[in-house]
Amino acid sequence: MTYFFQLVVSGIVVGSIYALSALGFVLIYKSSRVLNIAHGQIIAGGAFIVYALTVFVGLPIYVSFVASMVITFFLAMSVERIFLRRLIGEPIISVIMVTIGLMSILNGVIYLTPFGSLNYSFPEFLPTTPISLGGVSISWTQLVGVIITALLIGAFSWFFKRSTIGISMRAVSDDQFAAMSVGISVPRVFGLAWAMAGLSAAGAGAIIGNITGLNFETLGAFGITVFPVVILGGLDSIVGAVVAGIIMGLIQQFAAGYLDGNWGLNGTADVLPYIILLVILLFKPHGLFGTHEIERV
Amino acid sequence: MKRNRFGYLAVVMAVAAGLACSAPAVAGETYQLGLSLAITGPTSDAGNPYSKGVEDYMRFANDTGILGDAKIDCPIRDDMYETAVSKRNFEDFLDQGMIFFLSYATGANQALAPDFTEVQIPVIPASMDSSLMKASPYIFLPIASYSHQYVGVAEYVAANHKGDGTAKVAAFIHPSAFGRAPLADFEAAVAAGLKLDLVEVVEHGKDLDNSALLQRLASKGVQYVLCQTVQSPVATLLNDAQRLGMTAKTFGEPGKITFMGAHYTGGNDLIALAGTAAEGFHWTTSYRVTSEKGPWTDWQLDMAKKYGRDDKTANSHNYASGMMAAQVAVEAIRRTREADQKVTKETLYETLNQMNGDKVFTSLAAVGPVTYSTTDRMGVDNVQLYVVKDGVFRSVGQPFKPKYLK
Numbered sequence: 001m002t003y004f005f006q007l008v009v010s011g012i013v014v015g016s017i018y019a020l021s022a023l024g025f026v027l028i029y030k031s032s033r034v035l036n037i038a039h040g041q042i043i044a045g046g047a048f049i050v051y052a053l054t055v056f057v058g059l060p061i062y063v064s065f066v067a068s069m070v071i072t073f074f075l076a077m078s079v080e081r082i083f084l085r086r087l088i089g090e091p092i093i094s095v096i097m098v099t100i101g102l103m104s105i106l107n108g109v110i111y112l113t114p115f116g117s118l119n120y121s122f123p124e125f126l127p128t129t130p131i132s133l134g135g136v137s138i139s140w141t142q143l144v145g146v147i148i149t150a151l152l153i154g155a156f157s158w159f160f161k162r163s164t165i166g167i168s169m170r171a172v173s174d175d176q177f178a179a180m181s182v183g184i185s186v187p188r189v190f191g192l193a194w195a196m197a198g199l200s201a202a203g204a205g206a207i208i209g210n211i212t213g214l215n216f217e218t219l220g221a222f223g224i225t226v227f228p229v230v231i232l233g234g235l236d237s238i239v240g241a242v243v244a245g246i247i248m249g250l251i252q253q254f255a256a257g258y259l260d261g262n263w264g265l266n267g268t269a270d271v272l273p274y275i276i277l278l279v280i281l282l283f284k285p286h287g288l289f290g291t292h293e294i295e296r297v
Numbered sequence: 298m299k300r301n302r303f304g305y306l307a308v309v310m311a312v313a314a315g316l317a318c319s320a321p322a323v324a325g326e327t328y329q330l331g332l333s334l335a336i337t338g339p340t341s342d343a344g345n346p347y348s349k350g351v352e353d354y355m356r357f358a359n360d361t362g363i364l365g366d367a368k369i370d371c372p373i374r375d376d377m378y379e380t381a382v383s384k385r386n387f388e389d390f391l392d393q394g395m396i397f398f399l400s401y402a403t404g405a406n407q408a409l410a411p412d413f414t415e416v417q418i419p420v421i422p423a424s425m426d427s428s429l430m431k432a433s434p435y436i437f438l439p440i441a442s443y444s445h446q447y448v449g450v451a452e453y454v455a456a457n458h459k460g461d462g463t464a465k466v467a468a469f470i471h472p473s474a475f476g477r478a479p480l481a482d483f484e485a486a487v488a489a490g491l492k493l494d495l496v497e498v499v500e501h502g503k504d505l506d507n508s509a510l511l512q513r514l515a516s517k518g519v520q521y522v523l524c525q526t527v528q529s530p531v532a533t534l535l536n537d538a539q540r541l542g543m544t545a546k547t548f549g550e551p552g553k554i555t556f557m558g559a560h561y562t563g564g565n566d567l568i569a570l571a572g573t574a575a576e577g578f579h580w581t582t583s584y585r586v587t588s589e590k591g592p593w594t595d596w597q598l599d600m601a602k603k604y605g606r607d608d609k610t611a612n613s614h615n616y617a618s619g620m621m622a623a624q625v626a627v628e629a630i631r632r633t634r635e636a637d638q639k640v641t642k643e644t645l646y647e648t649l650n651q652m653n654g655d656k657v658f659t660s661l662a663a664v665g666p667v668t669y670s671t672t673d674r675m676g677v678d679n680v681q682l683y684v685v686k687d688g689v690f691r692s693v694g695q696p697f698k699p700k701y702l703k
Contacts, residue, residue, distance in 0.1 A: 003512055010508040017505060111337040117345035118609050119528065119566040128573060130540040139540040142506075211505055211536065213570030215529045217339055218503065225503055257509035261497045261517075267472070269509075270502035 002135035007253040013142045015249025016149040017211075021204040021226040022233065022241040023156065024197035030160075030236040031169045031193035033092060034084075037099040039201060040223020041106035044216055046072045046202025047209035048115040051122060061125045069202045076198025080191045088187060110216055120214040145207040152203050156196070157238055169193060173236065228277045234290020243288060248273045328364075328630055328640055330355075330371040331390030334401035334423060338377035340527065342566055343615045344401060347423055348373050350619020351399060353604045358627045364634065369627065371399070380405045384412075391416060396642045397626050400424075403475050407432055418642045419629070419649055421622045425560060426478055430674045437649055437669055439622050440583035440677040441699075443475070444482035446559035447525050448491075449581045449680040449699040451483055454521050454557070455492050459549050463494045467519045469534065471526035472500040479525050479559065486701035501530045507537040515543060515554065524558035531562045531578075532570035539574040546577060548684070555579065564614045568688060575685045579693070583663045583677040584621070587612040588689035593661035621662040625649075625676065628658050664696035 021043060028036045036042075046068050053064035083102060087095045110116045126140035160166040171179040172189040180186055205219060212218050229248050233240025256269035286292045332351050335344035355371045358364065372390070376383040383405035387398060395418070400406050403424040410432035413420050420436045422429060427442035441449070451466070458464035468483070470476035480498060487493055496517050499510060511534070514522065524531050535556060538544045545553035556578050563580030571578075587594045597620065601611030610616050629648045630640055638644045649669045652658050657666040665679030679696035 003516075006512060007509050010506040014505045107337075111341070114607075114609075116337060117341040119342050119569045121532075121570050121572050124572060128539070130542075137541055139536075142540075208505070211533065212529060213532045215342065215570065217342075218529045221503060252504075253506065253509050256504075256507075257513060260499070260510070261513050266498065267500055267502065269504070 003257065005134070005136045007257045008250065009136050009138055011250035011253035012246055013138065013146055013249070014252060015246030016146045016242075017204065017207055017245075018226050018229045018248055019242045019245030020149040020152060020200060020207065021222055022229040022245055023153065023200040023238065024204070025226075025230045026233070026236060026238055026241050027156070027197040027200065028193050029230075030173050030238075032095075032190050033173075034095045034099065035235075036102075036194075036197065037096065037223070038103035038106055039197070040220045041103055041110065042072060042076060042198055042201040043205040043208065043222050044110060044115075044219035045075075045106065045205070046198075047205030047214055047219055048110070048113070048216075049202065050206045050209070051115075051120055051214055054123060055120075061122065065203075065206050068206060069199045072198035072202035073195045074198075076201075077191050077195035079198075080194035084190070084194070085187055088190065107220070110220075115214065116216055122210050122214070141210050145211065148203060148207060152200060153238065153242055156200070159196075160238065165189075165192065228273055232277050232280060232287055234287030236291050237287070237289035240287055240289030247276075251276060326367040326640070328367065328369050328396060329390070329394045330369060330397045330399065330626060331386070331393070331395045332371055332373045332399040333376045333383045333386035333390070333405075334373070334399075335378035336373075336375040338375075338379070340378055340402070342528075343561060344378075344423070346610045346613035346615040347401075347619035347622075349604075349606060349610050350616040350621075351623040352619075353600050353606070353616075354620045354623035354627070356604060357600060358623075363627060364631055367630075367634070369630070371623070376401065376405065378402055380408045384409055387412065391418075396640065397421075397629070397645055399622055399626065403429065406436060407474075410436065416642070417646065419646045421625060423618065423622065424475075426475065427482065427675075428474075428478055434671075434674070435646065436674065437625075438675045439618070439625060439667070440663055440675075441680045442479075442675055443525060443559050444479040445675070445678070445699050445702055446581040446583075446680050447479035447523065448483055448486045448702050449697065450523055450557045450559065450579065450682070451486065451491060451493055452697075452699055452701060453579070453682055453693075454523075454549075454555075457548060458520075460520065460551055463492050464520055464549075465494045465496045465518045466521040466523055467496050467514050467517075468498045469522050469524045469526065469531070470498065470500055471530075472502070476500065476525050482702060483523075486699075489701055491701050501526065501534075504530070504533060507534050508541060510534075511538055511541055511543055511554070519554060520545075520549065520551075521555050521557060524556065524562045526558070527561050528564070528567040528570055531556070531558060532567060532574070535567075535571045535574040535578060544574070544577060548577075548579065557581075560614075563683070563690070565609070565612050565690075568685060568690075569609075573688075576688075578685045580683045580685075580690065581680045582614060582683070583665065583680055583696075584614045584617045585662060585664060585681075586614055586617075586683060586690045589692055591661075593617075597662070617662050621660050624660050624662065625658065625667055628660075632656075 024039045049068040050064045053059045054061045130137040130139045168184045229244045233244030252269045255272040259265050259268040335341045374386040398420045400422040403426040406422045413433040413435040425442045427444045429436045545555040560582045568575045629645050633640045633644045633648045652669040657668045659666045663677040664681040665677045667676040681696045682693040683690040
């Protein structure tokens with residue numbers, strides 16, 4: 001049973017990081033119906049900013065972590081203002097193509113820095129001795145990662161449900177014209193959605209970077225890695241991102257723990273989530289918690 | 298830290314000897330070379346310092362007149378790890394009159410191998426995949442192939458395992474030809490009598506947590522994990538093993554796992570990524586590392602300083618690797634000139650094939666001489682085992698040649 005519980009704990013850890021990474025996609029899609037393909041680059045950028053502020057500037061890592069989220073908040077908001085604001089009302093495919101271009105630009109910018117081609121790791125700021133309970137262990141890095149993820153997701157959920165701006169964002173998501181007719185500034189909402197996605201991406205980047213080390217390739221690829229989570233959860237659901245993240249994390253760990261290496265199987269941990277995703281989408285095409293829109297024609 | 302002055306002197310003398318012997322066959326010529334590699338994109342963490350190593354050695358060769366008053370022009374182009382771009386770069390270089398090509402990735406070399414053969418141009422790749430030697434007779438590996446490094450690690454395990462019975466090992470490999478090719482040679486070595494029990498082959502993904510994998514391997518009695526991949530997945534594996542208390546503190550510690558790997562799994566980048574979890578990691582390569590002071594490493598650090606490189610680049614084994622590739626190319630040109638031959642693709646190819654017997658080339662960047670012939674296109678045959686101790690790589694024993702590979 002210890003083995004089973006270890007897999008559960010590992011699955012939840014991985015799943016919650018997936019959820020936080022997926023959150024950026026959801027926040028933008030929820031308000032603007034746009035998929036930001038450059039999300040992985042923002043995740044990587046956030047992690048690099050934390051490192052730069054900690055090691056090059058000398059700030060305490062906790063301060064750098066918060067500062068990084070503030071910086072990416074404004075950076076993402078600027079990106080929306082400069083590149084995407086003009087595309088409001090244009091076909092969605094045009095906007096997605098712009099985000100692909102944005103990915104190239106961000107790649108180029110990061111390659112101009114040492115982070116583009118060199119590997120780094122955060123200075124150790126947490127105890128290296130893991131926490132063990134009944135033979136099940138979790139590292140401090142993982143535990144802190146899960147706690148931060150829970151806090152951020154809780155804060156975003158509250159924001160969308162209770163705050164005036166959050167409710168405005170949901171209104172824009174439901175019907176842009178109706179939202180405008182009651183005085184909500186749609187461009188402002190879009191900017192804010194990007195900014196919040198940037199903030200969550202920085203948080204995710206710092207957590208992932210602390211686990212894998214700071215390698216641009218690994219961090220940048222994470223935007224695509226979590227894509228099945230976003231689809232499974234339903235593109236516009238925060239709860240969906242959390243549930244799907246944890247489902248994916250658990251599936252991967254159980255596949256690695258019980259299938260891989262047995263009966264000639266290998267790599268099922270990478271493939272099985274996609275198979276399950278396909279099966280679920282057959283029955284729930286909008287994902288587990290996605291909005292099912294019925295249009296009258 | 299006290300430097301080995303005599304050794305350093307030996308490097309300077311060797312370079313001076315090169316200068317003395319470099320009576321120019323044709324004065325004032327410029328030899329056109331070319332380097333195409335991933336300075337950005339996948340594997341650029343290796344490609345970037347490699348390119349700087351080539352660039353610095355070429356500058357050094359021109360600055361110090363190793364080729365008399367002849368010069369080398371070696372443009373460096375980023376191919377972003379894309380074969381199509383690499384091919385375009387190669388063709389552009391040919392149009393510029395290139396006589397020696399420095400290439401990079403396994404895939405691009407395999408794709409371009411027929412072209413190398415067709416235009417009969419000597420090539421030194423950064424990849425050490427043994428299949429490249431079969432793909433074209435014009436490809437010369439700088440050091441021992443991945444297969445040699447991997448089987449070298451395996452032979453060390455077989456020879457030094459202290460427990461009862463045959464050592465149980467697992468292979469942790471990159472899901473590509475780069476990861477699989479050495480495994481095939483490893484399996485051949487086991488079939489040929491190398492006493493190891495290969496329990497499982499793991500082709501890794503982008504895992505954030507390897508608890509399941511590690512516990513499964515431990516439950517099967519695996520004591521050694523042999524890695525053939527790049528540093529990032531190894532770092533995550535080591536971090537997880539440390540968290541689960543599975544990492545062997547000494548080689549072969551019973552009940553724990555000793556992690557080992559070939560060239561691209563190790564180096565300072567692994568320590569940068571894994572931190573203290575890298576302690577005890579065993580690694581093979583044919584290059585010397587700057588944590589082991591010696592004449593070459595002193596010289597390497599001085600070169601890096603001279604050309605304004607940062608500490609990370611200066612101490613990278615990929616920087617040394619780039620320097621050595623450039624060194625072999627320059628040496629081939631120097632010897633061809635010395636023989637009063639016109640320096641062309643064809644004569645450089647002949648010169649490389651004659652680098653054997655009393656004509657071996659000793660580059661102090663590696664742990665053995667560079668030897669080539671028409672039947673041997675793997676430069677340095679020796680590998681050196683290193684282990685991470687107190688945050689740096691330290692050598693274990695002497696350089697050796699794996700016995701189970703020809």
